[in-house]
Amino acid sequence: MFYLRAIEVQNLTKKFGNFTAVDDISFNVEEGEIFGLLGPNGAGKTTTISILSTIIDLTSGKATVDGKDVSKDKDAVRHLIGIVFQDPSLDDELTGRENLDIHARLYGVTGEEKKEVIQKTLKLVELEDKADIQVRSYSGGMKRRLEIARGFIHKPKVLFLDEPTLGLDPQTRRKIWDYIKEMNRTEKLTIILTTHYMEEADSLCNRIAIVDHGKIIKIDTAERLKDSLGGDILKIGTKRPAELEALLKKEKIGHAMKVLDGTLEVTVKNGSTALPKLIELAAHHRIDIEYTTLQRPTLEDVFISLTGKEIRAESGGDNSNMRRMGGRFRR
Helix, strand or coil: CCCCEEEEEEEEEEEECCEEEEEEEEEEEECCCEEEEECCCCCCHHHHHHHHCCCCCCCEEEEEECCEECCCCHHHHHHHEEEECCCCCCCCCCEHHHHHHHHHHHCCCCHHHHHHHHHHHHHHCCCHHHCCCEHHHCCHHHHHHHHHHHHHCCCCCEEEEECCCCCCCHHHHHHHHHHHHHHHHHHCCEEEEEECCHHHHHHHCCEEEEEECCEEEEEECHHHHHHCCCCEEEEEECCCHHHHHHHHHHHCCCEEEEEECCEEEEEECCHHHHHHHHHHHHHHCCCCCCEEEEECCCHHHHHHHHHCCCCCCCCCCHHHHHHHCCCCCCC
């Protein structure tokens, strides 16, 4: 249960020339919440958190972090937040401990407090035994863990994570999820993250905003988003999907039907009961079924239902849009 708002966004818009990267979006993030911006590269996710973290200016609208206006109170906002960028930003020539030490001092953490918080944070991300080794020798997963530790070292009220597990292997990705959950649980830290990994959003976020082409399409919990599709999903491979779709509609078996890449997708309330009926009906009308799958709706299915397409995994992303439109994005 959340009561206080850590972030408030009202009619936020960001344009680069004639290109609209963020298009009149509004949402709130409660204190202690893990809030996800889920969408493909280029959807406006990075631009949104870049505005909230005062890296770039908004074009119109309003946004506050812990009540501080991101346009009018930039210094105050910067003292309240931590941020982990998509791209690596560690100093490879320094050790892990030295990277944390510099960041702590920049935020005014000194003396015994600094030593204690560095040691505690290294322990949290399981880098105690690698703390005094140059970062250049770290694996990708270790570097990501150190970057998350660095973003948290000064005990911010809000932590921004921009694609926190991008490019990591599945095992390392899940380990990063564990660290994020632990920081949120033990420190009551508010976290807003961007991702295009459906499973990541499902695993981590209390609420998810589905974003595409600069707009927020829908906000809810993962379970409610999946429940909104109305049941289980049957995927049926056949060379005659249009005929089978018409037949199922006539017999009132399922709803929300669509053909995607030659596969007929049908939403049904009880998939285990509906599937045998569907196969029997197809056989009776001599429609060959090549394969069937039955699954609970996923966030991928929700995204397709809301946007009409699968999530894109293009190269580039929001930062590339900024460069193309002449925007300057500094880290």
